[in-house]
Amino acid sequence: MDGLSALPWTARWCQGTLPCPNPSIRGVGAPMDGLSALPWTARWCQGTLPCLAGLRRCILERAWVLHCSSHQTLRTWPPECFRRIFRLYGRARMKLDIVTLEVVRNVLPAIANEMSYVLQRTSHNMMIYEVRDYCCGLLDTGGRLLSQNVGGVSHFVANLGVVIRDGVERYGEDGFRPGDVIITNHQRVGGQHLNNILIYTPCFEGGKLFGFAATRAHWTDVGGLSTGFGGANALDPWMEGLQLDQIKLYEAGQLDEKVWRLIRDNIRFPDASMGDLKSQVAANRLAEKRLEEILLRYGRATVEQAIERIFDQAEASCRAVVAEWPDGVYEAQSLFAGSPLDGNQPVEIKVRVIIQGSGMTIDLTQCSPQRRAPINARTLAAPLIAYKALTTPTEPINEGAFRALKVEIQEGNYMMARHPAAMASWGRTLPTVVDTIFLALEPVLRGKLPAAHMGVLGGPVVFFGNDPRTRQAFVTQSIEGGGWGGRPTGDGESASVSVCQGDVRNAPIEKMELRWPILVRRRELRTDSGGPGQYRGGLGLETEVEGLVEGQWSLTDMGRQQYPPWGMEGGKPGATAATLMKLPTETAFKPVSVVRHMVPAGTAAVVATAGGGGWGNPLHRDSERIRQDVLEGYVSIESAARDYGVVIDPQTLEVDSLRGPSTMSRLLDCRRSQEL
Structure with a gap:
């Protein structure tokens, strides 16, 4: 190959063989004169290997024309072969630089957002396309969260990883194939009401499992006593509806008709729910395609290195915030209304937050035990949401953001209930748990x-x-x-x-x-x-x-x-x-x-x-703002006088300075009362 260009990305492939990247394909492209007669082998002599950017462009255009200068012939190879050539022979050993890092940092959430658009636009159920009761995410083979869509339901995303890990444990990493679709809503692991259907699909690179695309969406109906949101008086999962435990709906791209019919025939609104299922699968398929493109462009090793760097940086950002807070143990508690099924006994939410250096521990072990009423759950969503809101609320969410957080909770706690606890109203208390964690940290973040x-x-x-x-x-x-x-x-x-x-x-x-x-x-x-x-x-x-x-x-x-x-x-x-x-x-x-x-x-x-x-203190609120609240209908005239000490004339809707104290006098009275 003397005399070839010395430009970067040229190569001298002389006195060597290039085996067929796809030996299962036979009879395409006869071997050149003097070379091995085995199908799909070739000795690349007197030719050049173009730059990988050009090779990749040809691959993406789904065509490749090989010019053999010694014979002046054109040979067309299928694009799959050249994808494999690119992976096996031609890929550069890219080093992670700051530009590539930022591309990967932004492309992973972008893929999840694109999944969201597909799901919202194609779904059949108003709870998805209008109410937006769903989430989309990408996870690796260890169930670590790589990204989620902006605006995705946060308490959905928070326990995707445990479901993925359970699926990998069940099937093994070698038990997934391209085209598989797994459906699950079982409370044994997922810990939510059965309407929240999780669909996940494996994503591959070079035939090796890279991770999973996942969508969890609220279906209109899954059978059971009630429809819409599950039964408020359901005492067990069987009263709530159809349970699906890590079932392969598609295997290697082939639909299992028996599973499809089983789901369709046991729900009240099959057209809507099965349509939503197809939408979730379509969103996941898009994610598979986008991940393949980014892995093909930068290489698996580079992308994985970028992900680890992103996780490290997210962890460091969260630790930097917590490190500024004083060490200590901070506690708070609140009550949540009980159910007649439990004798109306309130749910006790007791929180201990332990700050030590840059680490945080949230202890929920003193919360109420699991209940007979369907208020139970099996999720760590509340402490994860609180931690993210307190540390880096505006940054994208990934697994690294939670590395410095430890959650202590025991089996049998109503937020870590044992199967078969009823969970139709699984999420009712979670926002109050978040508020209680904030309340515990009030001495640390006073005024914030x-x-x-x-x-x-x-x-x-x-x-x-x-x-x-x-x-x-x-x-x-x-x-x-x-x-x-x-x-x-x-x-x-x-x-x-x-x-x-x-x-x-x-x-x-x-x-x-x-x-x-x-x-x-x-x-x-x-x-x-x-x-x-x-x-x-x-x-x-x-x-x-x-x-x-x-x-x-x-x-x-x-x-x-x-x-x-x-x-x-x-x-x-x-x-x-x-x-x-x-x-x-x-x-x-x-x-x-x-x-x-x-x-x-x-x-x-x-x-x-x-x-x-x-x-x-309400007495610190400006009188004019209170008047505007009354004009808008936010505050009544009676509340303005009772709670704020501001008298509003019902005829003119102006502050009656003759019958009520001024803002300044109210402030002075407030300060005197505080001094006393």
């Missing part, structure tokens, strides 16, 4: 933490039955947000879902009324529901829905009906939640329990969510 927020996973609206107009079953679903706590820098957000729910939102009224036989009479902010404070708590929502046909309401006690979200730094609690119902023969709404209700057409239900706690 918000007051407690609504503290539950939204106010679920579930009405289902059979529509006589279409002769088809239906289910109405939405999640109503509540108030967030006041902050050191401003009022709490109103009508927002909990800290555990990402970008979940309520369903649009117009779509609800078009699809289902219901009438949404009102969805409005609750006056006076935000806790009074220098910075007021956010307001809860009050949603009234009337069923136009006979059906069943599945109403969930939201847990904040007895124990309101607390204030911080002298702020007052927010309003508690409420669930009400009115039959057509009744004139007033009445509180209802958590069980299902079969009701006639014309029955209306009201779901009122809690407001956030206030931050700071």
Whole structure:
């Protein structure tokens, strides 16, 4: 090959053989004169190997033309062969540089975001494409989280890894093949209600398992006593619905029709749920393709090196924050309303946070044992969410962000319940656990933490039955947000879902009324529901829905009906939640329990969510801001006088300085009372 170009990425392949990268393919491209007669071998003499960038470009264009200068012939090889050539023979030994590191750092979340777009746009279920009750993520073979989509439901993502590790333990790394699709929702490991279906698929590089793409989404129905959100009075998983434990729905790309029929025939809305299943698979397939592209471009070793560096940097960032806090043991506790199934005994949430150097331990061992009621879970989501929010809330999430956190919790704890504990309402307490962890750290971060927020996973609206107009079953679903706590820098957000729910939102009224036989009479902010404070708590929502046909309401006690979200730094609690119902023969709404209700057409239900706690002494709030709150309907005239000491004239809606103290005098009175 004398006289060949000395440009980088040229090579002299003389007196050597290049075996076929894919020996299973035969008879394509006859051997050149004087070379081995074995199929797919060639001696590359008097030729050049072009730069790998050009080779990769040819591969991606799915065509390759080899010029053999000694014979002046053109030979076309299938693209799969050249993918393997690139992997086995031609790849550069790339070194990790800062540019490549940043590309990998950003491409992994970008893949998860693209998965999210596919899932949202192709799903059949309003809980996915409108409410966005799902998550997408990438994990390695050890179940370590590589990335998640922006806005993904955080308490979904938090325990993806344990499910992946369980699957690898069951099948072994060699037990996965390209084209496999695994479906699971079993509470033995996943620890959530059965509606949250996890679909994951293996991703390969050069025939070797690299990791997994995963989507977890809320299906409309999985059978059982109820539909939509599981049964609030379910006592075990079998009452909740269909259990799927690490089942291969597709094996090497081939659908298992028996499993498909088994799922389809045991759910109430097969068209919607099986359509959502296809959407989840499509999102995962896209992730497989994108991962293959990035691995082909940079090489497995380089990408893995970048991932380890990203994990190390995420850990260092979190440790740097915690290292600034004083060492010590910090404790807090709160209560969450119990269920009639447990004699209405409240759930005790006791938290110990131990700071030692740059490490943090969150001890949950003193929380209530698992319950008969379906409030149990099997997840560490709450402490992980709290830790991330306290350390690096604006940074992408990956496994490295949690390396410096240790969580202590024992089997039999209601948040680490043993199978077969009931888990239909598995996530109800998790936001309150996050608030309690914040409360424990109030002495460390005094003046920096918000007051407690609504503290539950939204106010679920579930009405289902059979529509006589279409002769088809239906289910109405939405999640109503509540108030967030006041902050050191401003009022709490109103009508927002909990800290555990990402970008979940309520369903649009117009779509609800078009699809289902219901009438949404009102969805409005609750006056006076935000806790009074220098910075007021956010307001809860009050949603009234009337069923136009006979059906069943599945109403969930939201847990904040007895124990309101607390204030911080002298702020007052927010309003508690409420669930009400009115039959057509009744004139007033009445509180209802958590069980299902079969009701006639014309029955209306009201779901009122809690407001956030206030931050700071209410007497420190400026009079003009209170007046604006009254004008907006956020605060009543009565509350302005009672809680803030500001008298508003009901006729002019101006501050009545003659009957009420000024802002300055209120501040002076407040300071005198504090000195005393």
